[in-house]
Amino acid sequence: MSDINARALDRELKRGSAELLILSLLDARPRHGYDLSKLIETRSGGQLKFHIDSLYPLLYRLEERGWIAGNWVEKPDERRRRLYKLTPEGRRVLAQQRKTLAAFVEAVRRVTGDEHA
Amino acid sequence: MPDPARRDWAQNVRPRLSSLRLSPTRENEIVEELSQHLEDRWRELVGGGASEDEATRLALAEFREGNLLAQYMEPLRQSHAPAPITPGAPAGHALRHIWQDLRHATRTLRKQPAFTLAAVLTLALGIGANTAIFSIVNTVLLQPLPYPDSSRLFVVYEQRPAPALRVRFSAENFLDLQREQRAFEALGGYIGSGFTLTGRGEAEFVMGQTISAELLDVLDVQPMLGRRFRADENEGGRDHVMLLSHGLWQRRYGGDPGIVGQTITANGKPYTVIGVMPAAFEFPHERYQLWVPFAFRNNTLGMVNRGTHFLQVAGRLRAGTSPQQAQAELTTIARRLEAAYPENDAHLTMGMTSLVEETVGNVRTALLLVLSAVGFVLLIACANVTNLLLARASTRQREIAVRTTLGASRARLVWQLLTETLVLYVAGACAGVVLASWGLHTLIALSPGDIPRLDRTHLDLTTLAFTLGLTLVTGIGFGLVPALHSTYRVPAEQLKAAARSATAGRATRRARAALVAAEVALSLMLMVGAALAARSLLQLQRVDTGLDADGVLTFNVVPPEASYADGESVRRFHREVMERLSTQSGAIAVGATSHLPLSGQNVENGFTPEG
Numbered sequence: 001m002s003d004i005n006a007r008a009l010d011r012e013l014k015r016g017s018a019e020l021l022i023l024s025l026l027d028a029r030p031r032h033g034y035d036l037s038k039l040i041e042t043r044s045g046g047q048l049k050f051h052i053d054s055l056y057p058l059l060y061r062l063e064e065r066g067w068i069a070g071n072w073v074e075k076p077d078e079r080r081r082r083l084y085k086l087t088p089e090g091r092r093v094l095a096q097q098r099k100t101l102a103a104f105v106e107a108v109r110r111v112t113g114d115e116h117a
Numbered sequence: 118m119p120d121p122a123r124r125d126w127a128q129n130v131r132p133r134l135s136s137l138r139l140s141p142t143r144e145n146e147i148v149e150e151l152s153q154h155l156e157d158r159w160r161e162l163v164g165g166g167a168s169e170d171e172a173t174r175l176a177l178a179e180f181r182e183g184n185l186l187a188q189y190m191e192p193l194r195q196s197h198a199p200a201p202i203t204p205g206a207p208a209g210h211a212l213r214h215i216w217q218d219l220r221h222a223t224r225t226l227r228k229q230p231a232f233t234l235a236a237v238l239t240l241a242l243g244i245g246a247n248t249a250i251f252s253i254v255n256t257v258l259l260q261p262l263p264y265p266d267s268s269r270l271f272v273v274y275e276q277r278p279a280p281a282l283r284v285r286f287s288a289e290n291f292l293d294l295q296r297e298q299r300a301f302e303a304l305g306g307y308i309g310s311g312f313t314l315t316g317r318g319e320a321e322f323v324m325g326q327t328i329s330a331e332l333l334d335v336l337d338v339q340p341m342l343g344r345r346f347r348a349d350e351n352e353g354g355r356d357h358v359m360l361l362s363h364g365l366w367q368r369r370y371g372g373d374p375g376i377v378g379q380t381i382t383a384n385g386k387p388y389t390v391i392g393v394m395p396a397a398f399e400f401p402h403e404r405y406q407l408w409v410p411f412a413f414r415n416n417t418l419g420m421v422n423r424g425t426h427f428l429q430v431a432g433r434l435r436a437g438t439s440p441q442q443a444q445a446e447l448t449t450i451a452r453r454l455e456a457a458y459p460e461n462d463a464h465l466t467m468g469m470t471s472l473v474e475e476t477v478g479n480v481r482t483a484l485l486l487v488l489s490a491v492g493f494v495l496l497i498a499c500a501n502v503t504n505l506l507l508a509r510a511s512t513r514q515r516e517i518a519v520r521t522t523l524g525a526s527r528a529r530l531v532w533q534l535l536t537e538t539l540v541l542y543v544a545g546a547c548a549g550v551v552l553a554s555w556g557l558h559t560l561i562a563l564s565p566g567d568i569p570r571l572d573r574t575h576l577d578l579t580t581l582a583f584t585l586g587l588t589l590v591t592g593i594g595f596g597l598v599p600a601l602h603s604t605y606r607v608p609a610e611q612l613k614a615a616a617r618s619a620t621a622g623r624a625t626r627r628a629r630a631a632l633v634a635a636e637v638a639l640s641l642m643l644m645v646g647a648a649l650a651a652r653s654l655l656q657l658q659r660v661d662t663g664l665d666a667d668g669v670l671t672f673n674v675v676p677p678e679a680s681y682a683d684g685e686s687v688r689r690f691h692r693e694v695m696e697r698l699s700t701q702s703g704a705i706a707v708g709a710t711s712h713l714p715l716s717g718q719n720v721e722n723g724f725t726p727e728g
Contacts, residue, residue, distance in 0.1 A: 052179035057189030
């Protein structure tokens, strides 16, 4: 995977494709913001890194669209945290985005596969 | 394990959100969430071996140059929340604050309908009474008379000494004055007369004025139809012309535009209608419905002499001439007449009074007294409402304390409380205007008709401006007391006091006691004033006038001039009427007079003993 710097990720964020990362991670279970940023960094092998000043505006935007919902959760002997989970609408959008991406990747593969055949 | 409590990430987060219009609640949530993120990152870094300072620097490096956080959040809806209504929020546009305060005040007052209703009704009574009485004062006393340049109009009269007595002009003295004076542009005489109209429809008795042709020059009024009198019509034989009032023209003659030139019968004689006066023309009073010229020459009734004083006189002062100059001229002319006609004009002086003073002077003091009385009523109402507000303020100590703690400045809180009071006062004023309108109709209907121009009173823009001004002045004046009083303590004391008890503190009790004392004092003044007025009225009714009016009936009778053309025939007519009446059963005594005693009108005749 090529190196994607933070500015490039910001551009993706503006285009909307970074949303797919968040929705996918929340598909499995609710997570808080720091958890999400660590997962993205870890799973991308350090190639993708969300800064605090771009991650949270993205979360709040998804929340305003009704795709995710944040709730404060308190546990004994811990400070309360805001956990985000996917809403039914978010799940529908995620399914659609995954389908589109799969079709796009398949199309790219076919094109680039033909060139190198 | 480092103590996370030592890290105050909020001071690094909050300033980055200051350019956004987040609600305070939302801003606090975001600050908490991002602080938590930074804290997690810091712990991780410290756990990985970084020093605390290094960990802090690296954690804060999550924020990049240029405050991207605010940039990315700017498009979000939550970044444009309406500013909170709670006083103490970050300052915004002044108009927005006013609007928020008004909404908050309305909402707060709606939550306490009993308090609001009591306060609004109390204020409505005070403001309504003031509005009604001011509208009368404005129409009767403050508005100019309905004549051009009416400040130059004066009434002129003769005076007799010991006791100083104001009397009407004799026709000869009037004609001499008219001829010799220079201070007045024009000088006109007038006297009320009764007219029996016959010919069209039922016979009708109406009051009219017999006037000199110059009177309409004095008043500078043109008829709406036809023309004014000519000077040559002040002569017997040419004086059978008539001007009708607008009301009489409408009522008796159906507003016939062809009335000018027609002949109508008054007191048995034919008069040619030469014009109709405008609707607003009511000189000298609305009860007079027609005007005819007085025959100064060829007067068949023998009234043109120096001994019969019956003419009222009005004049229009020449521009640039002062009343003092005119009075000096009147004095000079009176002295000359006194010297020339000592048998009739001994001790003669002349005086003048502005027409507006003549018209409304005798009701001015009474109206201003009533205005003062309703002013006191308003003060009592305001004091009552202030008392209610103070009582209510003691139950709001906690709310005010919390707001102060959250950062509301005292000025902001005072303004908020003042807005609530002003909303109350404006609501009271609106209800008061409705009450005033109703009260004014009732007052006019109940009036005996002795207040000039009262029937023209209505709630006009001047009155409404007065009401608005009164409302704002009293609202701010009386609203500041509870507002300043409720906010004078520092928050800590306030919270403690609020926690201790919701009952009124000593200072509040003192303020309320002072208000009650002021109310009692004002009420006492009103009651004493009312009692004195009632006592005066009772005493007036008990004054021995020297007359016993019980069982006395009066009526007007005007012998038709066509049948009774000279003085002797008129005297014969009256003698015959009295003789016939005295033979009626039940009649004990019969008499006749030109003017009833104590009617306020007079005609003075001079008598020279013979021999």
